[in-house]
Amino acid sequence: MRVLVAEDERDLADLVAMGLRRHAMAVDVVYDGAGAAERLAVSDYDVLVLDRDLPELHGDLVCRELVARGSRTRILMMTAAASVPDRVAGLGMGADDYLPKPFDFAELVARVRALGRRSRSQVPPVLTRHxxxxxTHRIQASRDGRHLHLSLKEFAVLETLLRAEGAVVSAERLLEEAWDENVDPFTTVVRVVVSRLRAKLGDPPCIQTVPGAGYVL
Incomplete structure (x- = not known):
């Protein structure tokens, strides 16, 4: 799952991003509204965690612009403005969910995951194939009853392959789904992670390479 966190309190933004990454999400962070609008214009995110009171470009304007262009990105407003009128206003301008500060981090994760499911075709939180x-809730995986000790990146790659339901997934899409913007697209990082994942999944082999196209489960 790809998430953008737009929050001007840098310590909070970085803590939120760190926590979401521990749940196998690929997270980018911006600290103002202009940066959020720029990232949203060039990258396809599943969920935007959006503070309303952002500098440079107010969070309300970011929300309205995203909704106006029909983006599939789901919006979770996260703000200290927690009154009923504030919540009604936020949802009325197109936000999908509203989380007042301070908040419990487990609730934030649950809300982000729920919105992520809504941004895609409906799929269950527990995926099975082969x-x-x-x-995806417990960040646990097994094959034929054998627990798989996967890194977060391996888990995210496997989740993307499972969600594809037998379709070929390109290396570029795996980069978009499982890594944040800091990854070098010209490295062999996808191939390395897929190789480690194959080894952990064991026999019979279930991840095939499609030359020039990507990978298929």
């Missing part, structure tokens, strides 16, 4: 079971 004897593989992947629980």
């Amino acid at each position: 004897g593989i079971t992947l629980d």
